[in-house]
Amino acid sequence: MSDLDATQQFLESLPELKKGQRFSFACHPGVPCFNACCSDLNLMLTPYDVLRLRTALGLSSQEFIQDYTVFTMAADTGFPLFRLRMCDDSRKSCPFVRPEGCSIYPDRPGACRTYPLGRATRIGDDGSISERFFIVREPHCKGFQEEQNWVSGEWLSDQGLVTYNENNDRYMQLLARQKDKAEPIQAGQSNMVALALYQQDNFLRFISDTGLLGRLDMDDERKQAILTDEEARLHFAIDWLELVLFGENDSLKVLR
Numbered sequence: 001m002s003d004l005d006a007t008q009q010f011l012e013s014l015p016e017l018k019k020g021q022r023f024s025f026a027c028h029p030g031v032p033c034f035n036a037c038c039s040d041l042n043l044m045l046t047p048y049d050v051l052r053l054r055t056a057l058g059l060s061s062q063e064f065i066q067d068y069t070v071f072t073m074a075a076d077t078g079f080p081l082f083r084l085r086m087c088d089d090s091r092k093s094c095p096f097v098r099p100e101g102c103s104i105y106p107d108r109p110g111a112c113r114t115y116p117l118g119r120a121t122r123i124g125d126d127g128s129i130s131e132r133f134f135i136v137r138e139p140h141c142k143g144f145q146e147e148q149n150w151v152s153g154e155w156l157s158d159q160g161l162v163t164y165n166e167n168n169d170r171y172m173q174l175l176a177r178q179k180d181k182a183e184p185i186q187a188g189q190s191n192m193v194a195l196a197l198y199q200q201d202n203f204l205r206f207i208s209d210t211g212l213l214g215r216l217d218m219d220d221e222r223k224q225a226i227l228t229d230e231e232a233r234l235h236f237a238i239d240w241l242e243l244v245l246f247g248e249n250d251s252l253k254v255l256r
């Protein structure tokens with residue numbers, strides 16, 4: 001079973017937070033368990049997580065990957081996966097946790113934002129995404145004793161998750177499409193996926209060196225955005241990988 005399937009199965013074993021149902025929760029330096037959850041994590045970073053983190057840290061993608069991640073390969077798709085590397089201390093602390101809290105809070109990964117909810121997504125035959133939420137109620141977490149209460153949509157927007165989920169869903173659609181093929185991509189393609197999804201700085205060099213944009217039918221405004229804005233480049237990367245891996249993408253056509 002792939003990591004993503006295992007996560008999905010774990011979430012679906014938890015109590016579901018139905019649409020409109022409220023839950024009480026708050027996390028702040030005053031809770032007795034403050035920082036208790038920021039260690040010994042199996043935290044998979046999405047391409048958008050990596051982009052936000054390395055930009056916030058002012059690192060090149062190569063530096064970030066080397067210093068902060070552990071690399072694995074998804075057996076079912078052959079896609080590269082990067083986990084956040086925990087510190088080598090007795091608690092296996094997250095490298096970003098400090099006594100006063102998360103040192104990269106505005107750019108923390110989507111999974112940290114979503115907690116204590118878990119979000120399970122399902123991709124329909126037409127590519128549409130439906131979502132369900134589950135409550136991850138761990139014994140050490142005292143945040144549930146706080147009075148503030150939420151429905152899932154309020155929590156998502158309070159935690160700045162809307163942009164994260166949009167980006168991550170696009171990535172999940174790409175993964176699901178490869179999974180449907182029931183065979184992993186080749187090693188060379190895996191390197192290309194790693195470059196396009198996780199190394200926006202090096203992918204820009206690749207785009208320039210190969211003259212890639214000149215071979216695609218797209219307007220100048222989008223070209224300019226791809227060259228100057230890393231988020232736009234990540235969107236393009238996913239479209240382009242669909243074109244390369246599956247031979248078609250709704251928004252990209254090769255010039256003849």
Ligand code: SF4
Pocket residue numbers: 037038039041094095096097098101102103104105108109112
């Ligand atoms: S990134 Fe921040 S919120 Fe997430 S585990 Fe690390 S310290 Fe905690």
Ligand code: SF4
Pocket residue numbers: 026027028031033034035036037038115140141142143144
């Ligand atoms: S365990 Fe729960 S309440 Fe405590 S710091 Fe972590 S998320 Fe916040």
